[in-house]
Amino acid sequence: MTQYQRIALASRPKGVPTAANFRLETADLPAPGPGQLLVRSIWLSLDPYMRGRMDDVKSYAEPVPIGGTMEGEVVAEVLTSNAEGFASGEIVVGRVGWASHGIVKAKEFRKVDPGLAPISTALGVLGMPGHTAFVGLNDILQGQGGETIVVSAATGAVGSVVGQLAKRKGMRTIGVAGGAEKCAYAVENLGYDACLDHHDPDLAAEMKALTPQGVDCYYENVGGKTLESVLPRMNTFGRIAICGMIAWYSGKGTEEAMRLPAAWRMILTRRLRVQGFIIFDHANRRPDFLAEVGPLVKSGDIHYRETRAEGLENAPAAFLQLLEGGNFGKQLVRVGPDP
Amino acid sequence: MTQYQRIALASRPKGVPTAANFRLETADLPAPGPGQLLVRSIWLSLDPYMRGRMDDVKSYAEPVPIGGTMEGEVVAEVLTSNAEGFASGEIVVGRVGWASHGIVKAKEFRKVDPGLAPISTALGVLGMPGHTAFVGLNDILQGQGGETIVVSAATGAVGSVVGQLAKRKGMRTIGVAGGAEKCAYAVENLGYDACLDHHDPDLAAEMKALTPQGVDCYYENVGGKTLESVLPRMNTFGRIAICGMIAWYSGKGTEEAMRLPAAWRMILTRRLRVQGFIIFDHANRRPDFLAEVGPLVKSGDIHYRETRAEGLENAPAAFLQLLEGGNFGKQLVRVGPDP
Structure with missing residues (x-):
């Protein structure tokens, strides 16, 4: 028996989540059964989609039940393997959840190559977020x-x-x-031609000034005023890939948002294509993604940045901050030491 | 010189158009120049898109100028041809506008085969509306x-x-x-499995009951409550083709319409593809459309229905009625006698 710590969903949020919606617990783990691994978590990934799992609403995935462990991807070390092809000491990535340890199905986990890049990148630039970026840009937006x-x-x-x-x-x-700091980083480190601050009260006018040739592709992560500044700039045959809408999670800003007819009219008259996507429908593109982006990360041609919280107990606070944009780059939680 | 009658745009509507926005005029036509035809109109097509041309708003086509002839497609007879390949007495279709006669460019007109079907069908089931249906179903909705x-x-x-x-x-x-009459016709004559009346106060509940397997494709002509009843029924990977939104033309109902975030969320979580289209981007598909649908109309396997107004002077009233759904099938105006 292994004692472990986990963050459970204590209650469902009404609107914006608070620390009271989470609960840190200690519990016991059984020994791994056939095909299973006992793993210890090193890095936990925090992602905006987790907000959706807190609600009891039909979506593309089941909600986390009250009292259940919050879901999430983790980079972990194998402590005990009961599965062929996995050995203790190996680094793996998969859905352990917000927990210090887990008993998991080996076939649902992938091995991480520590020689390619720091293992935390398996949750960011070389993980689900990078894969999502690759599919959204190439397959959805084209x-x-x-x-x-x-x-x-x-x-x-x-x-x-x-x-x-x-x-x-x-x-x-x-x-x-x-914010100004992120915008400066976007231009100086990430190579954007320009970056606007979504707090700018003149966002729509600034967007217009910056896009004299209009906008062909919009990669939508936020909704809100940003979307409303981009929509009128869309060119004929433009594409919008809806990957997230964090500005509208927890119901924020939805009452002031544009009504559907204005958007529908633009989609019609400009012949736009608006498409939602979820990365787990595109697992077949992971090899292509890794083949293209892996070497670029290793060579330093693709930059990435991480915000790291220390300790599983601080995961809820870090997540609440993420929802407010308080992170800078990939939000991680250090759950255990490197091997 | 030929005297002719035309309907001019007298003023731009504020909201729902009225008869006062139109003016019947008599004017003179010059003789046709090189490459031109003098034609006399037989059937004028009335279509919902014409509402958009009355506004001074940037769209996919230029607005009709104040005092200009209302735009529209017409089936006409060639009276004088100054263009190779066209002879007087032939039946053609093209953009004469709301007018009894026109001087037009022959290369912008197509010949109508009176042996295939009644010549009025070149404005309906075998014309732009049928072509639009074919492209929307096959290419956009797939x-x-x-x-x-x-x-x-x-x-x-x-x-x-x-x-x-x-x-x-x-x-x-x-x-x-x-209305009940149209719904009965839809099922009995057009072969729909079921048809709902958009006036039904329980439209959303009826839509839900009728679609136990959800909805894969939505062919959008109207917006409004109909759209709002369909959106929650869309299946994962569903498609919406936006062809029109007549319920929201003239600004009607837009203040009560759903806000964008609710739709955006459904597009994201269900991975929908929402695409606007305009038929003139798809001229290359006209031969395929005619090859498939022409024989079906000739054989009587595809049904169609027309509402005919008599006389150019009644075009405005017929158009206002069309915007309220007062037509039944294709709305035509008889402008001149058959040849």
């Missing part, structure tokens, strides 16, 4: 050199990869991020 | 046998063709139309 793309949450785990891959395609890249 | 499609304005010039072609593909077809 961005082409010479086109203009706007990327919201431009310095986030997903947006930062979208912007850099788009620039490498020869696209004009306009970022939108929260 | 409807497949076994899927469920909802068609709004189900008995209209476009929707009636969508429904029949979808049924021939083996789709389950649900229409939405205005």
Whole structure:
């Protein structure tokens, strides 16, 4: 028996979540059964989609039950393997949840190559966020050199990869991020042609001034005022990939948002294509993603940035901050020491 | 010199148009120049898109200028030809506008084969509306046998063709139309599996009851409450083709409409594809459309219905009625006698 710590969903949030919605618990783990691994968590990934799992609403995934462990991807070390092909001491990535240890199915975990890049990147630039960026840009938006793309949450785990891959395609890249520091980083480190602060009260006018040729692709991570500044700039045959809408999570800002007819009219008259996507429908593209982006991360041609919280007990506070844009790049929680 | 009659745009409507926005005029036509035809109008087509041309708003086409002839497609007879390949007495179709005669460019006109079907069908089932239905169903929605499609304005010039072609593909077809008479016609004559009346106060509940397997494709002609009843029924990977939104033209109902975040959330979580389209981007598909649908109209396998107003002077009243759904099938205006 192994004692472990976990963060459980204590209650469902009404609107914006608070610390009271989470509970730190100690519990026991059994020994791993056939095909299972006992793993200890090193890095926990925090991601905006987790907000949706806290609600009891039908979506693409089941909600976390009250009292259940919060879901999430983790980079972990194998302590005990009861599965062929996995050995203790190996580093793996998969859905352990917000927990210090887990008994998991080996076939649902992938091995992490510590020689390629720091193991934490398996949760960020080389993990689900990077894969999401790659699919959204190439398969959903089908961005082409010479086109203009706007990327919201431009310095986030997903947006930062979208912007850099788009620039490498020869696209004009306009970022939108929260605050001067992120905007400076977007231009100086991530190579955006320009970056707007979504707090800017003149966001729509600034967006218009920055996009004299209009916008061909919009990579949507946020919704809100950012979307409303981009929609009127969309060119004929433009594409919008809806990857997230963090500005509207927890119901914030929805009462002041644009009504559907205005958007519908633009979609019709400009012949836009608006498409939602979820990365787990695109697992078949992971090898292509890793083949392209892996070497670029190793060579330092793709930049990434991490915000690290220390200790599983601080995961809820870090998550609440993430929802407010308080992270800078990929939000991680250090759950255990490196091997 | 030929004297002719035309309907000019007298003023721009504020909201719902009225008869005062139109003016009947008599004017003179010059003789046709090189490459031109003098034609006399037989049938004028009235279409919902014309509402958009009355506003001074940037769209996919230029607005009609104040004092200009209202735009529209016409089936006409050639009176004088100054263009190779066209002879007087031939029947042609093209943009004469709301006018009894016109001097037009021959290369912008197509000949109508009176042996295929009544010449008025060149404005309806075998014209732009039928072509629009064909492209929307096959290229935009990519409807497949076994899927469920909802068609709004189900008995209209476009929707009636969508429904029949979808049924021939083996789709389950649900229409939405205005009133019991249209709904009965939809099921009995057009072969819809069911048809809902958009006036029904329980439209959303009825839509839910009728679509136990959800909705894969929505052919959007109207917006409004119909859209709001369909959106929650959309299946994962569903498609919405936005062809029109007549319920929201003239600004009607837009203040009560759903806000964007609710729709955005459904597009994201269900991975929908929402695409606007305009038929003139798809001229290359006209031969395929005519090859498939022409024989079906000739054989009587595709049904169509027309509402005919008599006399150019009655075009404005007929158009105002069309905007309220007062037509039944394709709305035409008899401008001159058959040849």
